[in-house]
Every structure is written in C-alpha cells, then in structure tokens.
Amino acid sequence: MKLERLTDSTRREHIVRSLRELIVSGAVPAGSRLTETQLSAELGVSRAPLREAIRELVSSGLLVSQPYKGLFVRGVSRRDLEELYSLRTTLEQMAFRECWSRRDDEALSDLDARHEKLVETTERGEDPVGAIELEMKLHSWCYELSGHRLLTDAWERIMPSLQFYFTLHQRAHSRPGPRLDAHETYVALAKGSDLAAMLAHLEEHMQQGLARTMQLLRSDAEPTET
C-alpha cells in the first residue's frame, strides 16, 4: 500500500494554504497592506514560519514585499493577464504534447471521471469558488498526466494567480467565470489524436478566454498595478 503524504504537519505549510486561500478567495482584497507582526498575531503563529510562508507566496506572485513598508496583495493588471495567458498557453501545449506522446489510456479515463465530478459540482452551482478550484485541479491533473515534473511545477507556480483572477472575476460578475462547454472542449482536446489540431485548438481556446477576460476587465475598475 502506498501512503498519501500527509501534507499538513508543519505550520509553515498550513500558513501558506491559509494565506493563499484568503488572498485567492478575495477575503483579503487586492492592494491590501499586511504586516508580518499583524499577521503573526491574527494567525497565532510566530514570525519565523510566517516569513517562510510569505516568501513562498511572494515567489508565486500573490504578494509583493516592500521592505520596511509592508506586504501588499498583488492585483492582476492587464499586462499580468496577458503574460499569464501566454505562458499558460505555452505550458499547456507542451503538456498536451507530452500526454500525447505517452498515450496513457487508463489515465485518460481518470480524467473523464474528474471532469464528471467537476460538472456535477458546477451545475449544482452552490459553490462557485470551489468550482474554480476544481477546474484548477482538472488542469493540474493534465499536467501530472504528462509525467513532467518540472513542467508541473511551472504550472503550479502560476496557478494561484490564475485562480485569484478567476475568483475576482467571479465575484465581480457573479456569473460562472470558466465555461462548462470549455471544459468539455478541453477534455476532448486532451484525448484527441491529431496533435497539431489539438495544439491549434488549445491556442484558439486560450485566446478566446483572454479576449473575453480583457473585455470584462475593461468594464471593471482598473485593477491594481504591481
């Protein structure tokens, strides 16, 4: 029997998850100023593990540290979104290529199962924020399928920012951000046999997502820079 690694032993990991959740869910709005002292008091931990957790969030772009001034929750600017989408497109295309060259049918049916679960949750419509998280996990699963650890790591790094944006988006328009049909398409793509077509479709898919996103962004208040 293989044991699932218990992920939560240390406080540092717990803090990372707590803080990420707070930011990504929008509970702490973009642009907010935080300080280590205040956080350590509120979270009930000392600053040592807190600082290590913060570094991690800074490294994934969710927080910006301005030494001796404070920590700021990073907003998602237009430019950030463009970069996020372009890098993401490149990474997912690569993931597709890797999956395609492996052709692991069993894993692909697992993908179906996961997709099914996502659809259920989303259609019930109870927990839109949770649905976004599930969508992220769906993509993560594809990366894991590729068996490419470095690639997966790269995705995991930009994922929180993406999730952050989707949640913002979701709150602003109280409509399901990510589209169900898009997921159908995505899963179908991942299972496709014509690689070139898959890549082209993915690219178009992403560009559409970005376009829709940018359009909505234009009607929002200008998001926080840096």
Added chain:
Amino acid sequence: MKLERLTDSTRREHIVRSLRELIVSGAVPAGSRLTETQLSAELGVSRAPLREAIRELVSSGLLVSQPYKGLFVRGVSRRDLEELYSLRTTLEQMAFRECWSRRDDEALSDLDARHEKLVETTERGEDPVGAIELEMKLHSWCYELSGHRLLTDAWERIMPSLQFYFTLHQRAHSRPGPRLDAHETYVALAKGSDLAAMLAHLEEHMQQGLARTMQLLRSDAEPTET
C-alpha cells in the same frame, strides 16, 4: 538617470548566492548532506535567514529537504536532464516568439555586445566556470528582451539546475561544455527574421545539446538520483 537597484543588502540574499555558488560550482558535490546547524556555523549566520535561503534553493531544485534528516545537494539524473531540456526548449521558443514580435533593434545590438564579451572571456579560457555563468546571462538577457516577466521568472527558476549540470560536465571532462559556435548560432537565431525557421533551428539545436549531453552522461558515473 535611472539607478540600478543594489541587490545585496540582506543576509538572506547573500546566503542564497553563496550557497548557490557553492553548489553550482561543484564545491559541494551532488549528494552531499548538509544540516542547518552546520551551515549556519560555517556561514556565520543564524538559522532564521538561512532557512529562508534554503527554501529558495529547494524551490529551484538545487537542494532536497528531508525533514529531520538533513539537506541533500541534488544530483542531475538522466530524467532530470530530459525534463530540463524539454522545458527549456519550450521556454526559449516562446522567448524567441516574443522577441520576434517586438523587434527591438537597439536591444538586439546590445545582445551582440554581450555576446562579444562572452566570446572574449571564453576564448581566453581562463575561467571556464565563469564562462558558463556568462552564457547563462546571455540567455537571461534574451528572456529580458522578450519583456515577459513571468517567462523570465520561469527561466530563472530552472537556470541554476542547468548551470549546475554544465559545471559538473565541465569538471568531468575539463573541456568547454557549451560550444562557442553554438552561441554564434543562438545569437544569429535571436536576430533572425524567419520565425518558423528560428523555432525549428532552436529545437534542433537543443536536441543536439541534449543528445551530446546524454552521451557523455552515459560514460560518467551514474549521477545521484532523487
């Protein structure tokens, strides 16, 4: 006038650079076991900033942390190399695309200048390890040219591992690892006008690099796993 930001104020940053240098240069061999206490004594700093530095190196894959056992300098396995090269190829192709769509002629001539400097240093042949570092910087410069911060970050994360391997390689065979003509080609590529050709050449270029590398690896002692 725009001032360069002084990068070295804190100890954490200093430790990161010191440790990275020690590992990447091969002064601390792959597989070595390190402990926080020992390191803090040797480096003359307390464990607080040291731990933060260590996290960073773990995150970039140079160290592996085994809680309550120690820190281990990560070797570069065959599989690691494949992943490193494939991800790198994807990222550099993307960087090329971005640069190409910008067409910043001034910046491209800067690239020439940097290349010139690299050639000088390498041809003198005094400091092979330094030459590797210069090569890394040459690539970094291309990424910066792309103006894509996220992409550049992704590169900066895998760069230390790559540099690590090149240095290992260099020491093992005491021959210039990276090839000068390859740089010529690379710079020429970056300045090219036919994007599709550029991408194809880059891919071939990378595959050749990986092939040569794997061949040499086969003759080495099997590098440390995990």
Added chain:
DNA sequence: GATAATAGTATTGTCGACAATATGACAAGC
C-alpha cells in the same frame, strides 16, 4: 538469537526578544 521497548542523540520546527533599517514628520538653516 531474535524482537520489541526504551532511552539517547541529532536535526528540524518554533518562539520571543532585540537590532538594523527605512520612512515620514518636523524643525533649523540658507
């Protein structure tokens, strides 16, 4: 002799206090 309990040791995880640093307000001088 083999096995399980146990104490000892090495290592990381965490904490509270202190030092260093940057910032902003305010006063002094030109």
Added chain:
DNA sequence: GCTTGTCATATTGTCGACAATACTATTATC
C-alpha cells in the same frame, strides 16, 4: 520658500534558546 538635517516610529531582519520530532543504538525480554 526650499532644502537639509534630525528624530521618532513602524517594520522588517536577525539572533539565541527551547520544543518537537524522527532516527539509532542499546538493552531487556522472550
């Protein structure tokens, strides 16, 4: 009025000590 120096304050950076944890060797027991 504008600059410049100084000082108080807020914040991060660092430290040394202690607690928790996991590994190891030893011992006791069957």
